[in-house]
Amino acid sequence: MPFPAVIAQLRKIAGRDAVLDRPEDLMLYEYDGGVRKCTPVAVVFPQNTEHVAQILKLASSSGFPVVARGAGTGLSGGSIAPEGGVVVAFARMHRILEVDAENMLAVVQPGVVNQQLSDNVAHLGLYFAPDPSSQKACTIGGNVAENSGGPHTLMYGVTVNHVTGLTVVLPSGEVVRFGGKAAESNGYDLTGFFVGSEGTVGVVTEITVRLLRRPERVATLLGIFDTIDDGAKTVSAITAAGITPAALEMLDGWTLRAVEAACHAGYPLDAGAVLLIELEGLAEQVEEQAEAVREVCLQQRAREVRRAKDENERALLWKGRKNAFASLGRLAPSYYSQDGVVPRTKIPAVLQFIGGVSKKYGLRIGNVFHAGDGNLHPLILFDPRDPAQLDLVQAAGAEILECCVAMGGSITGEHGVGLEKRNLMPLLFTNDDLDVMLSLRNAFNAAGVLNPGKLFPTTRMCRETAGPSTNPVLQAEGM
């Protein structure tokens, strides 16, 4: 089908005002929160599951690829359109369909903004636990695709731990239901498999999520350290003391100075690092833990441990943390964010390694991350107008991720593989591992209509590489 005819068909499905194809409109959909770009050939805004089903059916019969998009806040290029691809944007499927307070569940459309769900159920004393830093903008559909995390996933788990059911449209246009409202369903856990599949298996149109009850007491502490090494060692000392904080975040010295200039969060300007530690639960328990955490921090040579006196002070400390990435805009035109994970006892060692990479490449690298679960976010500052810098930045990033893997960790803790890290997958996975994953993708999306070119490597980088794969799809993917 020639492309003007496809556009006409899309308009027929979703409505005349629900398709964009002018270059000036499409420019807004060529990027996400990462560093890659590709302009889609059209953007379509479905308003219901039936629209999505018809769009995917058209895509499969006409042979154009599609990618689903929430708010475009992703950091791995997961929602960047493939060449010649159509973006299916969920901005108009943003309704909370049901709140079931008794069972502590909600059913939402994928375009619902993460924070809006928590705001909407706050009067019931409930909230949605996954809290990515982009939660004011990012959508729950995007959270499902990427299996997003956030600071409080240390205690409460990532998105998959809070999703019980999905309505999914397959490439054929068939609408299927995985799971339900109960915590388990009959047969294989396809809900759990789908969450985090990065749009390569199906397109979700309804999500059933668990809600949690707000804790009785919250204590937010700021541990201030003269050196980054002291802060890093404190992380595993807290866990070793038998305490699981709700969140345990770290900001290094120069990141917190940038944050302080932008947000006035009350961070000390001369510190080497700070730990932002949040404890939640029963009042008696939180008070005991707050005292224990203070002692551990002081034993680990904290200069000072402050506690937020009220909700305003607490909100300010978190504002600083959640706006940390954006605050770095004061220092450089752009940044490249990494998402490596290491076992938490390896945090001091990996931070030293990152310091070495910074010197080797002559690049400034800030660290602001989920220390409690070893999920690093080194932010490499650069100027994207200089293509040579981008190459250097990506090389430095790859070196850091290789180090994370060598320490027993992973290349991504919560941002996803997407375009950005697909060729690093062989660091973690063998040909057989990837072959098994591909055979599962092909069980749902054999023709590669959904989000092609994501998650799976386009190059053969395996250490034990030996000749081309016998799998026809691996061959088609150039592996």
Next chain:
Amino acid sequence: MSATGITLDVVRELGAICGQENARERPIGGVYVSPSCAEEVAAVLALANERHLSVGPAGGSTERSAAEAHVDILLHTNRLTQVEHYDHADLTVGVGAGTTIAQLNAMVGADRLLFAADPPFPERCTVGGLLATAMHGPLRHGYGAVRDFCIGVRFVTGDGRRAKGGGRVVKNVAGYDLMKLLIGSYGTLAVITSASFKLFPAPRQTRTFLAEFHTAKEALAFRDRVVRSPLSPMCLELVSPGARRLMRPQMTDDAWVMCLRAGGSDAVLARYRKDLGAAVTRELEGDSEHRMWRAIEDFPQSTDGVGYGNGDDNESQLIDLTVWPRDVAAVVDALLDTTAIGEPDVALVGRAGIGHLRVLARGRNAAARDMSTAIIAAVRGKLGDNFAVKAAGAANPWPIAPSSLAEMRAVKQALDPKNILGGRDIF
């Protein structure tokens, strides 16, 4: 496919893979094999694919007797017991699939850590079996299901590919979440060879508070009060009068009991005491507390002479129901409709706060199965399709066909195209 018409050649070949002493013919036909590593598991499955032989993975046989499994090759995981990693300061551990839960508990308990799954018969139940059946115990209320803290898995697919999902770190979204796919798949997609888990700090002390009620309705009102309060107990279990009598035959009253277990300092436990108030009739600690929870974990086999399964000689059938928390009351009603719950025919224990219930249907020979069918029908009558059900030990663990059966078949086809790994009753 061979129906255990296995030849001596196959026994010899399996012996060549795993050692002659680890491959032998079974009295009921077929061959028993016990590989020592993932490579040997892969070689066994490759041979099975080549010869079109069925393979049944077996762990501690706590849910289904391996002795009765009619497969060409019974693949026992008892030699897959290596510790792949144990990093107590990182709160993670990785062990072979044949490791028992008791062995794992002993290892991490020494460092005051908690492996947060408490399935029945930890001395026999293996890590592989725990994952394959998605089994759980009372700790699920406070710590979530094994799907929530399994962070990595290594396995061999039905078609013999040795692969993995996840890794060793507590947060990881690289690649598909294959842990979720294999957990609860009853060994129909792959043979799990090892797995990694997130651990938790063990509470320094615990207490168990018992509250007894005349009716299920009163017990569930107590549950609602706890769930809506700031308290966050480790366990919150409902025990029916029939189940209580099975576990403690000396008990003759008809009480419904809510059992709440809490951990923490003296001040925290005092807070529980204060908030739970007069509803609490007994408080347990130490050995008596431990014994009570073991009886609930092992129910119904915690009781003398009660077994379950689908063999003709068995007298009972255990059904695992997962419902919305609100619907626990409807399940109790359905049970009362099906039989007199005060009688020893039907007994129930369960995680009432999160909607997981274990129901024991008892009867002579086929009567238990008729009873379990009647119970499932009664629950369906009340709840429609809004529940999940598993029949412990049955050839088909899912008595109600999954709603997305076509997609599940596609997954099965992708990993086990020759249907080597059982599941013929389902797929």
